[in-house]
Amino acid sequence: MCGTISLDSPDQNALCVRMQGDERVRGQAGLLSERRGSYPFIDFRLLNTTAPSGEIGTKKKVKRLLSFQRYFHASRLLRGIVPQASLHLLDEDYLGQARHMLSKVGTWNFDIFLFDRLTNGNSLVTLLCHLFNLHGLIHHFQLDMVKLHRFLVMIQEDYHSQNPYHNAVHAADVTQAMHCYLKEPKLAHYLTPLDIMLGLMAAAAHDVDHPGVNQPFLIKTKHHLASLYQNVSVLENHHWRSTIGMLRESGLLAHLPVEMIQDVEQQLGSLILATDINRQNEFLTRMKAHSDNRDLSLEDANHRHFILQIALKCADICNPCRVWEMSKQWSEKVCEEFYRQGDLEHRLHLEISPLCNQQKDSIPSIQIGFMSFIVEPLFVEWSRFTENTPLTITMMNNLRKNKGTWRGLLLKQHSNSEDNAAQTNEDKIRTSLEVDHS
Numbered sequence: 001m002c003g004t005i006s007l008d009s010p011d012q013n014a015l016c017v018r019m020q021g022d023e024r025v026r027g028q029a030g031l032l033s034e035r036r037g038s039y040p041f042i043d044f045r046l047l048n049t050t051a052p053s054g055e056i057g058t059k060k061k062v063k064r065l066l067s068f069q070r071y072f073h074a075s076r077l078l079r080g081i082v083p084q085a086s087l088h089l090l091d092e093d094y095l096g097q098a099r100h101m102l103s104k105v106g107t108w109n110f111d112i113f114l115f116d117r118l119t120n121g122n123s124l125v126t127l128l129c130h131l132f133n134l135h136g137l138i139h140h141f142q143l144d145m146v147k148l149h150r151f152l153v154m155i156q157e158d159y160h161s162q163n164p165y166h167n168a169v170h171a172a173d174v175t176q177a178m179h180c181y182l183k184e185p186k187l188a189h190y191l192t193p194l195d196i197m198l199g200l201m202a203a204a205a206h207d208v209d210h211p212g213v214n215q216p217f218l219i220k221t222k223h224h225l226a227s228l229y230q231n232v233s234v235l236e237n238h239h240w241r242s243t244i245g246m247l248r249e250s251g252l253l254a255h256l257p258v259e260m261i262q263d264v265e266q267q268l269g270s271l272i273l274a275t276d277i278n279r280q281n282e283f284l285t286r287m288k289a290h291s292d293n294r295d296l297s298l299e300d301a302n303h304r305h306f307i308l309q310i311a312l313k314c315a316d317i318c319n320p321c322r323v324w325e326m327s328k329q330w331s332e333k334v335c336e337e338f339y340r341q342g343d344l345e346h347r348l349h350l351e352i353s354p355l356c357n358q359q360k361d362s363i364p365s366i367q368i369g370f371m372s373f374i375v376e377p378l379f380v381e382w383s384r385f386t387e388n389t390p391l392t393i394t395m396m397n398n399l400r401k402n403k404g405t406w407r408g409l410l411l412k413q414h415s416n417s418e419d420n421a422a423q424t425n426e427d428k429i430r431t432s433l434e435v436d437h438s
């Protein structure tokens with residue numbers, strides 16, 4: 001097995017390493033049995049090895065630099081586990097229902113879980129193809145449909161389907177929310193086709209190849225990505241560089257001027273890096289200042305880019321603003337991912353991270369803390385910007401109702417157990433934005 005290495009940019013220390021000969025794995029969107037495991041793939045053999053940084057070239061080092069998902073594929077292929085062909089479960093009825101759902105893709109109660117089932121696990125590819133077409137991007141940028149499809153399949157398949165939360169369905173959900181935000185009148189009027197393409201691409205790829213554990217976990221286990229990115233926005237940098245690697249490999253934008261491609265790559269980076277929850281205050285402070293001073297001018301490309309960053313941040317954490325039935329499912333999934341990390345830490349004799357202890361951190365208390373200290377402040381500012389459109393009012397109502405429901409469940413839990421975990425957790429989430437919910 002050999003890999004190819006490409007230096008993406010002279011000013012970046014990141015490398016994108018792609019495996020040769022993995023077309024057979026990548027070519028099939030849908031039910032790949034080897035991707036439907038139940039465990040986040042971290043190669044623990046690599047955790048405790050110390051390697052000198054800054055030097056590449058050996059086969060061993062190439063292996064270490066592979067993306068999580070590529071390494072996962074490669075190791076299975078090396079062990080002779082050949083992926084099975086996709087199961088063709090779809091029939092015309094399912095496709096018809098999926099098409100019908102797409103006709104309402106701009107509505108806030110769009111059920112992404114149902115859409116994912118109807119598309120046989122291809123929600124991200126199907127949604128993005130539709131939205132690119134709907135926004136006229138294929139025509140405007142003269143995009144090759146085959147290349148577009150290839151790029152989207154690569155993105156979708158580099159998400160880890162075994163992650164309870166950070167998987168391709170989360171990416172599809174964020175993209176659908178982004179589409180709704182791009183239609184907000186305050187913004188839509190000023191957006192250029194480039195803004196729209198960047199917004200949708202960034203939403204689709206913002207968590208690609210997420211390992212299902214957070215940055216503090218990667219740092220304390222001395223993962224090579226943590227040293228590569230010097231412990232700063234480790235995951236987000238990886239999502240961005242992986243995206244650029246796939247974008248170049250697909251050749252989707254190869255027909256456009258070099259300066260434009262460079263601009264797209266930089267803007268994608270700036271958007272994806274904005275989803276780092278550790279930078280929440282930086283963005284909130286700037287947004288508040290703009291609203292207070294009424295100095296946002298959306299004719300200005302820099303201001304539009306800033307609002308796209310805020311819109312992507314909102315889309316990324318909008319789960320509590322969805323209707324209860326969907327919001328509850330997301331809450332359970334994200335907590336399951338936290339608890340899995342806690343179990344891993346326990347097994348590795350590491351200190352269990354905040355919010356990751358299933359015995360102490362309940363779903364209602366985690367959610368109430370998350371809503372109070374992260375979601376509400378951001379959406380209050382988004383409401384000020386959009387000036388209370390029907391969508392914003394719906395989201396804020398859902399947020400209020402969902403928080404009330406979690407509070408009710410917490411009270412019930414307290415009356416059963418009489419513990420004080422809730423307040424403890426609210427304090428925890430306030431002081432520790434380290435746990436990456438995004």
Ligand SMILES: [Zn+2]
Nearest residue numbers: 206207316438
């Ligand atoms: Zn996310």
